[in-house]
Amino acid sequence: MDMTNFTFSNPTRLLFGVGRIQEIGKEIKKEGCKKILLVAGGGSIKKNGVYDTVATSLRENGIQWIELWGVVPNPVLSKVMEGIRMAKDNDIDGVLAVGGGSTIDTAKAVASGIYLDDVWASFLGKEKIEKALPLFVVLTISATGSESNGNFVITNEETKQKLGNYSPLVYPKVSIVDPSAQQTLPWNQTANGACDALAHIMESYFTGVGNETTLFVDEALMKAIIDATDKLLINQKDIEARSNLAWAATLALNGVSASQLKGDWASHDIEHAISALYPDVAHGAGLAVVFPAWITFVWKENEPTFRRWAKNVWDTDDVLVAVERMKTTFTRWDLPVSLKALSISKDAIPSIAAKATEVGKPGTVKKLSTEDVAKILEIAY
Amino acid sequence: MDMTNFTFSNPTRLLFGVGRIQEIGKEIKKEGCKKILLVAGGGSIKKNGVYDTVATSLRENGIQWIELWGVVPNPVLSKVMEGIRMAKDNDIDGVLAVGGGSTIDTAKAVASGIYLDDVWASFLGKEKIEKALPLFVVLTISATGSESNGNFVITNEETKQKLGNYSPLVYPKVSIVDPSAQQTLPWNQTANGACDALAHIMESYFTGVGNETTLFVDEALMKAIIDATDKLLINQKDIEARSNLAWAATLALNGVSASQLKGDWASHDIEHAISALYPDVAHGAGLAVVFPAWITFVWKENEPTFRRWAKNVWDTDDVLVAVERMKTTFTRWDLPVSLKALSISKDAIPSIAAKATEVGKPGTVKKLSTEDVAKILEIAY
Numbered sequence: 001m002d003m004t005n006f007t008f009s010n011p012t013r014l015l016f017g018v019g020r021i022q023e024i025g026k027e028i029k030k031e032g033c034k035k036i037l038l039v040a041g042g043g044s045i046k047k048n049g050v051y052d053t054v055a056t057s058l059r060e061n062g063i064q065w066i067e068l069w070g071v072v073p074n075p076v077l078s079k080v081m082e083g084i085r086m087a088k089d090n091d092i093d094g095v096l097a098v099g100g101g102s103t104i105d106t107a108k109a110v111a112s113g114i115y116l117d118d119v120w121a122s123f124l125g126k127e128k129i130e131k132a133l134p135l136f137v138v139l140t141i142s143a144t145g146s147e148s149n150g151n152f153v154i155t156n157e158e159t160k161q162k163l164g165n166y167s168p169l170v171y172p173k174v175s176i177v178d179p180s181a182q183q184t185l186p187w188n189q190t191a192n193g194a195c196d197a198l199a200h201i202m203e204s205y206f207t208g209v210g211n212e213t214t215l216f217v218d219e220a221l222m223k224a225i226i227d228a229t230d231k232l233l234i235n236q237k238d239i240e241a242r243s244n245l246a247w248a249a250t251l252a253l254n255g256v257s258a259s260q261l262k263g264d265w266a267s268h269d270i271e272h273a274i275s276a277l278y279p280d281v282a283h284g285a286g287l288a289v290v291f292p293a294w295i296t297f298v299w300k301e302n303e304p305t306f307r308r309w310a311k312n313v314w315d316t317d318d319v320l321v322a323v324e325r326m327k328t329t330f331t332r333w334d335l336p337v338s339l340k341a342l343s344i345s346k347d348a349i350p351s352i353a354a355k356a357t358e359v360g361k362p363g364t365v366k367k368l369s370t371e372d373v374a375k376i377l378e379i380a381y
Numbered sequence: 382m383d384m385t386n387f388t389f390s391n392p393t394r395l396l397f398g399v400g401r402i403q404e405i406g407k408e409i410k411k412e413g414c415k416k417i418l419l420v421a422g423g424g425s426i427k428k429n430g431v432y433d434t435v436a437t438s439l440r441e442n443g444i445q446w447i448e449l450w451g452v453v454p455n456p457v458l459s460k461v462m463e464g465i466r467m468a469k470d471n472d473i474d475g476v477l478a479v480g481g482g483s484t485i486d487t488a489k490a491v492a493s494g495i496y497l498d499d500v501w502a503s504f505l506g507k508e509k510i511e512k513a514l515p516l517f518v519v520l521t522i523s524a525t526g527s528e529s530n531g532n533f534v535i536t537n538e539e540t541k542q543k544l545g546n547y548s549p550l551v552y553p554k555v556s557i558v559d560p561s562a563q564q565t566l567p568w569n570q571t572a573n574g575a576c577d578a579l580a581h582i583m584e585s586y587f588t589g590v591g592n593e594t595t596l597f598v599d600e601a602l603m604k605a606i607i608d609a610t611d612k613l614l615i616n617q618k619d620i621e622a623r624s625n626l627a628w629a630a631t632l633a634l635n636g637v638s639a640s641q642l643k644g645d646w647a648s649h650d651i652e653h654a655i656s657a658l659y660p661d662v663a664h665g666a667g668l669a670v671v672f673p674a675w676i677t678f679v680w681k682e683n684e685p686t687f688r689r690w691a692k693n694v695w696d697t698d699d700v701l702v703a704v705e706r707m708k709t710t711f712t713r714w715d716l717p718v719s720l721k722a723l724s725i726s727k728d729a730i731p732s733i734a735a736k737a738t739e740v741g742k743p744g745t746v747k748k749l750s751t752e753d754v755a756k757i758l759e760i761a762y
Contacts, residue, residue, distance in 0.1 A: 005398025010391060016640070017386025212608055213625040213632070216601035224594040244594040247641060251594070256637060259397070260628060 004211075004262050010255050012148045012171045016247065018180045018239065021053045021138055024096070025061030027174040031134050033094030035064040037087050039107040041071045041099045045140060048184050054098055054138055066090050068110075074279050075102040077120060077156045083110035084119065087133070096136045097172075100193075101144030101283075104137055105152035108170040111135045120156060122165060129167040137175040141185060142246040143193030143284060145200060145253025147175040155276060160355075162276035177250065179242035187236065190245075191333040192284025194229040197249035198222060199287040203265050204258040206295075207364050209305050211260040218257050219312045224248040226313075229333060266363030267294045270373055273356035274344070281342055288335040289342060292323045293380035298366045339381045349377045385592075385643050391636050393529045393552045397628065399561045399620065402434045402519055405477070406442030408555040412515050414475030416445040418468050420488040422452045422480045426521060429565050435479055435519055447471050449491075455660050456483040458501060458537045464491035465500065468514070477517040478553075481574075482525030482664075485518055486533035489551040492516045501537060503546060510548040518556040522566060523627040524574030524665060526581060526634025528556040536657060541736075543657035558631065560623035568617065571626075572714040573665025575610040578630035579603060580668040583690075584646050585639040587676075588745050590686050592641040599638050600693045605629040607694075610714060647744030648675045651754055654737035655725070662723055669716040670723060673704045674761035679747045720762045730758045 015023060028036065038054070045051040058065055068083045087095070087110055097107035112132040113119030121127035139147045146152065150171045155162040182190070205218040225248045231241035251257060271286035299306040299319045310322035327337045336342050344352075353373040361367040368376070396404060409417065419435070426432040439446055449464045468476070468491055478488035493513040494500030502508035520528045527533065531552045536543040563571070586599040606629045612622035632638060652667035680687040680700045691703035708718045717723050720730075734754040742748040749757070 005396075005401060007394060007396050009394040013388060013390040015386075015388050020386060210621050211625065212621075213602070213605040213629040216605045217598055217632070220597035220601035221594070224597045227593055227597075240591050240593075243641070244592065248594040251598070251637070256632070260624070 004260060006259050008255050008259055009168070010148065010171065012254075013174045014148055014250065015174065015176045018178055020176050021050060021178050021181065022057050024054055024136065024138055024174075024176055025057035025059070025063055027176075028058070028063050028094060028096065028136055029061040031094065031173050033063065033134060035090065035092055036094040036096050036136075037083060037090070037092045037110065038065045038067045039071060039083060039095060039097045039099070039103050039110065040067065040069050041103050043069070045098055048140075048181060050098060050138065050140055050181050054096075065096070066092070071099065071103045071106045073102050073282055074155050074162065074275050075106045077154055077158075079106055080109040080113060080119060080154060083107075084113045087114050092133065094134045094136065096138070098138045098140065100139070100141035101146045101196075104139075104144070104146040104172075105154060107135055107137075108146070108152040109154050109165070112167055112170055123154065123156075123163040129169055132167065132169040135170055135172045137172045139175060139177045139246075140181050141189055141193050142177070142182065142249035143196040145197070145250055147172060147177060148250050148254035151253070153272070155279065160276050162272040164272075177246050179246045180239060182242050182246065183237045183239070185236070188282070188334065190232055190236065191229065191335050192282045193249060194225055194245060194333065195284040195288045195330065195335055197245075197252040198225050199267060199291055200252040201257045202291060203268060204261040204263050205309065206302060206305055207262040207264050208260065209302060214257070214260040215305070215308065219309070221248050221251055221257055222313050225252075226329060233333065262364050264364045266365075266368050267291045269362035270294070270352070270356045270376065273352050274342070277348070277352060277355060278342065278344060285336050285342065288330045288337055289339055289380050290376070292327050292337060293376045295323050296320065296379050297372070297376045298363075301366045339377060346381055349374050349381070352377055385641060387640055389636050389640055390549070391529065391552065393635075394555045395529055395631065396555065396557045399559055401557050402431060402559050402562065403438045405435055405517065405519055405555075405557055406438035406440070406444055409439070409444050409475060409477065409517055410442040412475065412554050414444065414515060416471065416473055417475040417477050417517075418464060418471070418473045418491065419446045419448045420452060420464060420476060420478045420480070420484050420491065421448065421450050422484050424450070426479055429521075429562060431479060431519065431521055431562050435477075446477070447473070452480065452484045452487045454483050454663055455536050455543065455656050456487045458535055458539075460487055461490040461494060461500060461535060464488075465494045468495050473514065475515045475517065477519070479519045479521065481520070481522035482527045482577075485520075485525070485527040485553075486535060488516055488518075489527070489533040490535050490546070493548055493551055504535065504537075504544040510550055513548065513550040516551055516553045518553045520556060520558045520627075521562050522570055522574055523558070523563065523630035524577040526578070526631055528553060528558060529631050529635035532634070534653070536660065541657050543653040545653075558627050560627045561620060563623050563627065564618045564620070566617070569663070569715065571613055571617065572610065572716050573663045574630060575606055575626060575714065576665040576669045576711065576716055578626075578633040579606050580648060580672055581633040582606075582638045583672060584649060585642040585644050586690065587683060587686055588643040588645050589641065590683060595638070595641040596686070596689065600690070602629050602632055602638055603694050606633075607710060614714060643745050645745045647746075647749050648672045650743035651675070651733070651737045651757065654733050655723070657736060658729070658733060659723065659725060666717050666723065669711045669718055670720055670761050671757070673708050673718060674757045676704050677701065677760050678753070678757045679744075682747045720758060727762055730755050730762070733758055
C-alpha cells in the first residue's frame with residue numbers, strides 16, 4: 001500500500017435538502033455580512049425560481065446586494081476582474097454564488113482576488129492568498145464539488161491558459177444543495193456533471209493500491225453516480241435520483257474520495273488543455289473523451305487497482321472491456337467519447353499535447369511526456 | 382425514499398498517518414493555547430511510546446500541561462468532576478485527550494463542563510453547552526469516532542445512568558490518528574473497536590431506503606471494516622489493515638455514514654442500559670450481543686434495506702443467514718454473541734429492558750416498548 005499520509009479538513013457547513021434555499025439569508029446574516037456580491041450565470045435561476053427564493057431570503061434578513069451576471073462555462077478572468085471592481089467599489093463584505101461550478105469558481109476568485117495585487121498571479125503561484133471575503137453558495141448543478149472545497153479553475157482568455165487554484169480560505173462558509181432546483185436542468189448539463197463527478201473519483205481512485213477503505217468508498221460513489229444518472233435518463237424529475245447524484249458529486253471532491261490517496265489529475269490537465277483551446281467544449285464532455293483513452297494507455301502501471309475497478313464497478317475481469325462499458329454508458333448519456341465528436345481535428349493533437357505539458361509532466365500513475373499525451377489523444381480520436 | 386434533509390458540518394482537522402503524533406504541540410500552539418489539561422487512561426501510552434512523543438512535542442512548542450490519569454472504559458462522572466476541578470485550579474486554556482473514546486469523551490465533558498454550573502445537568506438536557514475549551518486529540522484506538530464528532534457518553538456511577546451528550550462546540554480542533562500507535566493493542570480492544578464502528582454504520586444504514594449514495598458508501602465501510610479486522614486477526618501489526626480500519630472507524634461516525642439518513646440507535650440504547658448496570662461489559666462487546674438480536678427482531682420493518690445488506694455485505698439473499706454470518710464473524714474475532722457469554726443471567730432481562738426505555742421508546746426502524754426490548758434480549762440470551 002501506498003502509505004500516503006493525509007489531512008482531512010472541510011470547514012464548509014453543507015445544508016442539503018428540498019426547500020432549504022430559503023435559509024441562505026439567515027446563514028449570511030449569522031456570519032455578520034451586510035452587503036454582498038451575488039454572482040450568477042446566464043439567467044436560468046430567474047426561470048426556475050431559485051433567484052426569487054434567494055432574493056426574498058436576503059431581503060427578509062436585511063442583507064443588501066449587488067449582482068454580477070454572465071458567468072459562462074469555462075469561466076474567464078475578465079469576469080473575475082469585473083467582479084473584483086464591483087466588490088471594491090461597493091464595500092462588499094461577502095460573496096454569494098448562485099449557480100454551478102463556473103459561478104462558484106468565479107466567486108472564489110473574486111473573494112480572494114479583492115485582496116491581491118494581481119489575481120492571476122495567484123494562479124501562477126506568484127502571489128499567495130492570505131485573506132478572502134466569506135463565501136456562500138446556492139448550488140444549482142451538481143458536478144464540480146466546488147460547493148464543498150477550496151479549488152477553483154479560471155481561464156485567462158488572453159493567454160489561453162486554464163489554470164487551477166486552491167486556498168483553504170475559499171471553502172464556502174455555507175453551501176446549500178437543494179436537489180429539487182436541478183429538476184429542470186437541460187439533460188446535457190446533468191450528464192456533464194455526472195461525468196465530472198465520476199472523473200473526480202477516478203483521479204484519486206486509480207492512484208491507490210491496498211487502501212481498501214477509500215477504494216471501497218470510491219467504488220460505492222461511482223456505482224451511486226451511474227445508478228442515479230441512469231434513473232435520471234428515464235425521469236429527469238426523479239427527486240430521489242437527483243438527491244443521490246447531488247450528494248455523491250459533493251462527496252466526490254470534498255476530501256472523502258481522495259483520502260488515503262495521492263491523486264493523478266493527468267486527465268483533468270489534458271481536458272483543461274482541450275477546453276483552453278476550444279472554449280466551447282464542456283468540461284464534463286471533455287473528460288468523457290479523455291478518461292477512457294487515459295485508462296487504456298496507463299492501466300498496466302497499476303494493474304491490481306484497474307482490475308478491481310473493472311470487477312467492482314463494471315462487473316468484468318477485463319480492464320479494456322470495462323473501458324468499453326464506460327464508453328457505452330457515456331454514449332447512453334449522450335456524451336461524446338471521441339475527439340472527433342468534439343469537432344476537433346487530428347491535426348490539433350500536437351498543440352493540445354504541448355499545452356497539457358507546458359508546466360510539467362502531468363500524472364501520478366504515470367508521469368506523461370508530451371508524446372504520451374499525444375498518444376492518449378490519438379486513442380481518444 | 383425517506384427524503385431526510387441533513388446538514389453536513391465537521392470542523393475537525395484530522396491529521397492521519399504514521400509518524401504524525403509529533404505534530405500535536407505545533408497544532409496546539411497554532412490555536413493559541415499555553416497550558417493544557419492532558420487526559421489519559423490507565424497507562425498504556427507510557428508503554429507504547431505515545432506519551433513520550435506527545436510530551437516532547439508539547440515541550441518543544443512551549444506548551445505547559447498538567448495530567449489527569451485513570452479514565453476507565455465506560456468513563457465516569459467522578460473523573461469528569463476531578464478534571465473540571467483541576468482545569469479550574471490551574472487556569473487551563475485547552476484540553477488534550479491522549480487515548481481512545483473513553484478518554485476523549487471525558488475530555489469533552491471537562492472542556493464543556495468547566496463553563497457549566499452542573500455538568501451532569503447538560504446530559505439531562507437541563508443545562509445548555511454555550512462554550513467549551515478548545516479540544517485536541519491523539520487517538521490510540523479506533524472505535525467510537527469521537528475523534529471527529531461532537532458526541533460523548535458518560536456514566537453517572539451514583540444514578541447508574543449512562544447518557545449521551547452532543548455539542549458542536551466539542552468537536553476537536555485537531556485530531557491525530559496514527560495507525561502505528563495501535564499495533565500493540567490487546568486483540569479484544571481491536572475487535573471491540575471494529576464492532577463499535579460497524580454498529581455506528583448499521584445504526585444509520587438500516588433507517589434508509591432508496592438513499593443509494595449513502596447506502597452504497599455504508600456497505601463499502603462495513604466491507605472495509607470486516608476485511609481489515611480479518612487481516613489484523615492474522616497479523617495485528619499489519620499497518621495497511623490498521624490504516625484501513627482506523628480511517629473506516631472515523632468515517633463511521635464523522636457525519637459521512639449518517640448523511641441522508643435518520644439513524645436508529647436502539648441497539649446503542651440497549652447496550653448503554655447493559656453497561657450502565659454491568660460496567661465491566663465493554664461497549665463493543667455489548668453491541669456484538671445486542672445488534673444481531675435487534676436485526677432478527679426488526680428486519681421486516683424495512684425489508685428492502687435489510688435484504689440489500691444481506692446481499693451486498695454478507696453475500697446471501699436471506700437476512701437471517703446474514704445475521705448468522707455476522708455472528709460467526711464476531712465469534713471468529715473472539716467477541717461474545719450472547720448475554721450468557723457476558724455472564725448476565727436471564728433474570729436480569731426485565732431490569733435491563735426497563736432501563737433501556739426509561740427516557741422513552743428507543744428506535745426509528747421500530748419504536749421499541751419495554752416488552753420489545755425484553756424480547757430482543759431474550760433472542761440475545
